[in-house]
Amino acid sequence: MKRRQLLQSAAVMAAGAMLPRSAWANKAADTLNVPLTFGIENIDRYYNSVVDGGILARHIWDTLIYRDPVTFAYKPALATAWRWTDDKTLEFDLRQGVKFHNGDDFSADDVIFTLNFVSNPANKATGQDNVNFIEKAEKLSDYKVRVQLKHSFPPALEYVSGEWPIYPGKYYERVGPRGMGEKPVGTGPYRVVSLVPSREFVLERFDEHYKDSPKLEKGGNIPRIKARLLPDMATQVAELLGGGIDWMWYVPADQAEQLAQMPNLTVVNEEVFRTGSLVIDATGRSGVPALKDKRVRKAIAYAINRQEMIDNLVKGKSKRLDVPCYPTQFGCNAAKAVVYDFNVQKAKDLMKEAGFADGFSVDMYAWRSREWSEAIVAYLAAIGIRVNLQQMDYFAIRDLMRSGKTPITFIDDGYYRLNDSATIWQRFFAKAPDDQAHDDEVKAWVEAAARINDPAKRQEFYDRIIAKVTDEAYWAPLFTFSTNYAFTKDLAFTPNIDEMPRWYNARWT
Amino acid sequence: MARYLVQRLLLALGVIVFVSALTFALTEATVDPALAVAGEGATEEAIQQIRRQYGFDRPLVERYLGWLGGIASGDLGESYRMRRPVADIIGEHLPVTLKLGFLSLAFAILVAIPLGVLAAVRQNTWIDRFALSVSVIGQALPNFLFALLLIIVFGVNLRWLPISGSGTWQHFVMPTIALGYYAMPALMRLTRSGMIEALEADYVRTALAKGLSPGTVVFRHALQNAILPVVSLGAVQFGFMLGGSVIIEVVFGLNGLGYLARESIRRADLPVVQSIVLLISFFYVVLILLADVLNGLLDPRIRSTGA
Numbered sequence: 001m002k003r004r005q006l007l008q009s010a011a012v013m014a015a016g017a018m019l020p021r022s023a024w025a026n027k028a029a030d031t032l033n034v035p036l037t038f039g040i041e042n043i044d045r046y047y048n049s050v051v052d053g054g055i056l057a058r059h060i061w062d063t064l065i066y067r068d069p070v071t072f073a074y075k076p077a078l079a080t081a082w083r084w085t086d087d088k089t090l091e092f093d094l095r096q097g098v099k100f101h102n103g104d105d106f107s108a109d110d111v112i113f114t115l116n117f118v119s120n121p122a123n124k125a126t127g128q129d130n131v132n133f134i135e136k137a138e139k140l141s142d143y144k145v146r147v148q149l150k151h152s153f154p155p156a157l158e159y160v161s162g163e164w165p166i167y168p169g170k171y172y173e174r175v176g177p178r179g180m181g182e183k184p185v186g187t188g189p190y191r192v193v194s195l196v197p198s199r200e201f202v203l204e205r206f207d208e209h210y211k212d213s214p215k216l217e218k219g220g221n222i223p224r225i226k227a228r229l230l231p232d233m234a235t236q237v238a239e240l241l242g243g244g245i246d247w248m249w250y251v252p253a254d255q256a257e258q259l260a261q262m263p264n265l266t267v268v269n270e271e272v273f274r275t276g277s278l279v280i281d282a283t284g285r286s287g288v289p290a291l292k293d294k295r296v297r298k299a300i301a302y303a304i305n306r307q308e309m310i311d312n313l314v315k316g317k318s319k320r321l322d323v324p325c326y327p328t329q330f331g332c333n334a335a336k337a338v339v340y341d342f343n344v345q346k347a348k349d350l351m352k353e354a355g356f357a358d359g360f361s362v363d364m365y366a367w368r369s370r371e372w373s374e375a376i377v378a379y380l381a382a383i384g385i386r387v388n389l390q391q392m393d394y395f396a397i398r399d400l401m402r403s404g405k406t407p408i409t410f411i412d413d414g415y416y417r418l419n420d421s422a423t424i425w426q427r428f429f430a431k432a433p434d435d436q437a438h439d440d441e442v443k444a445w446v447e448a449a450a451r452i453n454d455p456a457k458r459q460e461f462y463d464r465i466i467a468k469v470t471d472e473a474y475w476a477p478l479f480t481f482s483t484n485y486a487f488t489k490d491l492a493f494t495p496n497i498d499e500m501p502r503w504y505n506a507r508w509t
Numbered sequence: 510m511a512r513y514l515v516q517r518l519l520l521a522l523g524v525i526v527f528v529s530a531l532t533f534a535l536t537e538a539t540v541d542p543a544l545a546v547a548g549e550g551a552t553e554e555a556i557q558q559i560r561r562q563y564g565f566d567r568p569l570v571e572r573y574l575g576w577l578g579g580i581a582s583g584d585l586g587e588s589y590r591m592r593r594p595v596a597d598i599i600g601e602h603l604p605v606t607l608k609l610g611f612l613s614l615a616f617a618i619l620v621a622i623p624l625g626v627l628a629a630v631r632q633n634t635w636i637d638r639f640a641l642s643v644s645v646i647g648q649a650l651p652n653f654l655f656a657l658l659l660i661i662v663f664g665v666n667l668r669w670l671p672i673s674g675s676g677t678w679q680h681f682v683m684p685t686i687a688l689g690y691y692a693m694p695a696l697m698r699l700t701r702s703g704m705i706e707a708l709e710a711d712y713v714r715t716a717l718a719k720g721l722s723p724g725t726v727v728f729r730h731a732l733q734n735a736i737l738p739v740v741s742l743g744a745v746q747f748g749f750m751l752g753g754s755v756i757i758e759v760v761f762g763l764n765g766l767g768y769l770a771r772e773s774i775r776r777a778d779l780p781v782v783q784s785i786v787l788l789i790s791f792f793y794v795v796l797i798l799l800a801d802v803l804n805g806l807l808d809p810r811i812r813s814t815g816a
Contacts, residue, residue, distance in 0.1 A: 039764060039772055041591040041598070121558070124592060128547065128555055178593060197601065199675075199764045230673055230762045234657055239672050242665045395775045399544050432552050433544070 061165030113169030285404030359384020616689030625700025673762030703735030
């Protein structure tokens with residue numbers, strides 16, 4: 001990774017000298033060229049779970065309600081109004097006069113077919129947890145639907161506004177997920193004019209996109225978007241410098257500083273809806289009994305200088321994190337957290353008290369920046385914990401973690417951009433496969449909170465959860481993430497905190 | 510010749526079956542596909558349901574035989590990740606990799622053989638040393654580094670060639686050179702050593718003594734003998750290019766079989782991984798078989814001994 005990063009920097013430096021003479025052809029062609037880091041084999045959103053798939057889906061399809069990326073407030077989209085009629089029932093009044101890209105009129109039939117199809121386990125939708133709480137969708141009239149949930153599910157509107165794109169029912173019934181992947185049809189502000197699965201998607205502005213769409217509140221005037229697979233960051237940088245693409249993100253901090261020197265490029269940093277934390281196996285399943293001791297886990301939390309990591313390695317708008325959730329999420333009340341300020345002496349005292357004055361050896365698994373991982377290795381070495389760093393691919397670590405084989409895991413998660421901490425507690429503290437704490441009391445609170453819709457009562461449970469989880473130091477929360485966006489100066493682009501670039505709001509300057 | 514061919518075919522079939530069994534056992538033993546299929550945040554119940562639904566709870570041998578039976582009837586199964594037939598997915602990715610492999614091998618051969626011959630004919634001169642230097646650099650330089658250097662020079666600075674993608678023939682120029690250059694040194698060195706040995710042989714001295722021109726002796730007599738091991742190595746190199754082009758595909762944004770294999774391994778999409786490994790091993794076996802047959806045709810001693 002380091003060698004590759006050095007080379008990327010070399011590429012930037014070497015290429016940068018030649019840049020002033022470059023002419024950006026994409027503006028003239030009225031086409032915004034953007035990279036996809038991951039291959040999207042099937043653009044049908046219910047059948048892929050990659051971030052890039054979610055970004056394109058928001059251009060092609062609409063959801064019933066829209067979540068404002070700045071305020072996180074819900075706004076009317078395909079539904080003009082919605083209401084909970086009881087803890088398990090949602091009703092939606094649908095917008096009239098909306099057209100799909102193929103000319104079909106949008107109505108209740110489209111909503112009920114889409115939701116009933118994808119929530120049927122036999123149809124094997126990929127992101128099951130996005131839809132598996134739907135009991136059924138019913139038509140009340142041509143423009144009114146009722147969605148019955150299997151159980152009380154307070155964060156449901158987060159899913160409705162993010163991960164429930166609505167498809168044309170008749171068309172979807174005829175072509176299925178495969179056909180939708182080959183020829184996508186939605187109501188979104190862009191329609192797909194050509195695609196090669198996992199390689200290239202060409203989108204064209206859909207001029208019949210319904211007026212009053214919240215997606216167009218902030219304008220946007222680019223007729224075509226061409227998104228193509230460029231998995232290698234160095235190649236993305238080279239393409240940006242060479243004029244092959246107009247925009248990229250997740251530029252590493254060191255390269256962002258260099259790209260910012262280029263006269264034709266704009267570099268912007270924005271915090272994103274993603275947190276990084278150390279997850280500690282408190283159950284002993286991974287064969288490190290020392291971690292079962294609360295004092296050892298607390299020592300780990302005290303040993304890490306989060307601010308130093310942010311200032312020197314993570315950089316940008318990242319912020320120190322004291323809770324195992326993203327601060328804007330419902331229920332994420334940092335005031336209830338036990339805070340671990342950097343204190344090596346206190347950490348050493350706790351280690352001694354726990355009988356580990358001479359330290360111990362432990363494996364730490366990480367998939368993100370090796371530099372970050374190595375910093376943590378150094379911090380833990382200072383209190384005698386000898387960390388054997390296992391830097392490997394995310395999917396490999398996820399499976400090991402679920403099998404109880406990872407004593408310490410440096411995780412990061414965007415939680416599907418759901419602005420409700422329920423998703424974290426359910427996944428990591430309710431004895432689901434990712435739970436490394438196995439705390440019965442916390443599990444009971446998580447389950448109790450999941451059964452009630454009253455925000456104040458839910459908050460009470462989440463306060464208790466945060467207090468206990470941080471006191472037990474099941475996790476050592478580290479920082480929120482930020483990302484660097486780099487794009488041509490010809491482009492006006494505003495990044496959002498929810499890690500969902502909205503190219504439909506971009507425009508040429 | 511017929512006996513020789515039958516022997517080789519049976520051996521090839523045995524290798525393919527063995528590789529298929531090994532691949533299936535290794536992939537199934539190392540990952541739990543139910544976890545991958547279940548996705549993020551899945552409950553234990555959901556994972557168990559997937560295990561039953563997909564048949565992951567059946568014995569390994571039963572699943573292997575079912576898979577093998579499917580292959581025999583032309584069904585490679587369905588991708589866990591993409592919910593599409595594996596054959597279709599591989600069919601979409603294979604052409605890019607085949608094209609890149611053919612072009613890279615052609616590039617490697619077109620550079621390696623003339624350079625090897627020249628180095629042998631002008632042994633211990635600056636030409637020889639130049640050829641060996643080119644070869645050493647090719648072996649020492651990691652192909653992703655060489656690929657990046659090509660991109661910086663020809664893509665970013667000079668802007669002669671497109672940096673990534675596969676839309677036109679120009680898109681394949683840099684990947685071909687980057688991948689071909691990696692395969693070239695071995696071919697060049699083998700050509701050179703074979704030619705040096707051949708040029709010192711009695712029949713070459715005899716041919717020169719009979720008054721044949723040096724060009725005729727080099728190309729018609731010496732090269733024909735020196736080329737035999739190069740043919741075998743070329744076949745192996747082509748197999749390597751099909752299976753080992755993943756880095757080049759990633760760097761140049763070519764979504765071929767290598768990239769598909771990488772993504773499928775990452776996400777434990779076992780039907781795709783198993784089919785790709787089987788396909789690559791099939792290519793290897795066929796290429797080696799063809800090389801054996803070609804060697805047999807070029808050298809009667811091989812086909813008569815069946816060696």
